[in-house]
Amino acid sequence: MTPFFAQIERDLMIAWQNRQDFGVMLIFFVIIIVLFPLAIGSNTAILDPLTVPFIWIAALLSILAGFERLFAQDVRDGWLDQVSLSQLGLGWYALAKAISHWLSTALPLLIMTPLMAVMLNIPSSQFSTLLVALLVGSMGLTLLGVIGAALAEGARRGAALMALLILPLAVPILIFGTLASQSEMGIINPHLMLLCAVFVVLLAIAPLVAASALETGEIESGL
């Protein structure tokens, strides 16, 4: 097995050992969605046009909330130093982290989404459009989260700082994502393509930025 897949497997195993953590995240996702109708009231004329944006906001917040400690454990126990000495390289390491994190946090959230959509009265014909857009969007958000976690690693008040760094960058994903989910043109629509474009750009830059930011941490801890 190549080091890349070994890294993914390791992180998935750690995630499985701490599986109550993503239970908490799922409940967080559900509770945010439940809070919106409670705040707005049960008038379906007001509520119905807002349901897809609710799901997006809830997904955005719960995905980004899971990133605070992404690299902290690896920095503390010396795993990051081992990685930077190994043939894996920090860029691939960051990408592996993104993949395992997406599998362990965003995927359960996607599986939960149809249930939430039923609760919010979203027409079932729209489910597939919503899910495909959310699939691409959640991958993009995960890559953003990796950038944020790498930049803020070792900082004071890491969580609040990460939100400040990442939320402005998440704006294009939120805009194109909500438009793509509500498009009348079916699953493959222009907004989805723009969303995919954002994702591809992030896929190219996120591992590089994260690797470059983690290099500092590695130098510092080596001193």
Place this chain on the structure above:
Amino acid sequence: MFDYLANPSRFMRTANRLLLPLVVVSSICAAIGLYLGLFVSPADYQQGDTVRIIYIHVPAAWLALFGYVGLGLCGLFYIVWRHPIADIAARAIAPVGTVFAFLTLVTGALWGKPMWGAWWVWDARLTSMLILFFFYLGFLALSNGFDQAERGSRPAALLALVGMINVPIVKFSVDWWNTLHQPASLIRRGGPAIDSSMLMPLVLMLIAAHTYFAIIVILRMRALLAERRAAALMLRPNSKPFRVLT
């Protein structure tokens, strides 16, 4: 040129020599520009006297963008050459750019209320400017977010580079989307679309604002360099007599 200026003390000597001419140009342009803008230039036939906000709003908006470009360039220099001057310059620029971005938003809101009937509209130009302001705040928080100040330099430089994506969006948002905010009227094909009685004070205010920006950045860089030098000297047990780096 770059090699010569890479030395912090030579850089500061050169910058200090520029300081006095900059102050002279800035104050003269600001005095004439404000006088022409507030008293001589005519009120707009539609907007009345509120049009005069433009003499603050446009320079502030230009500098907010220009400052972020500077921040991104400093980030690039810092990442590629790891040069401390680039880090100092970025830290000197960031708060100034933040203030100008804030001024842009506030003056825009003050103008928007009587003209558009709302303090704020979710228009592409306004939203992208707000996001630029958040990027500035993120840079400030990240560069000062570590217990060792220098530890924040590299992440902040990376953030400044990533945030550069937003600069063309702010600049061209008025052309790409059909926005409520008016399109560019100064630098465009076919020359400025403003009457010379209003163009003159605007250009003077632009010069004044840019030179003011340079002055503040030089002063801040001087302070930051002195601070670093003081911190380095404090760490030395038998330090030589303190010599401020100016």
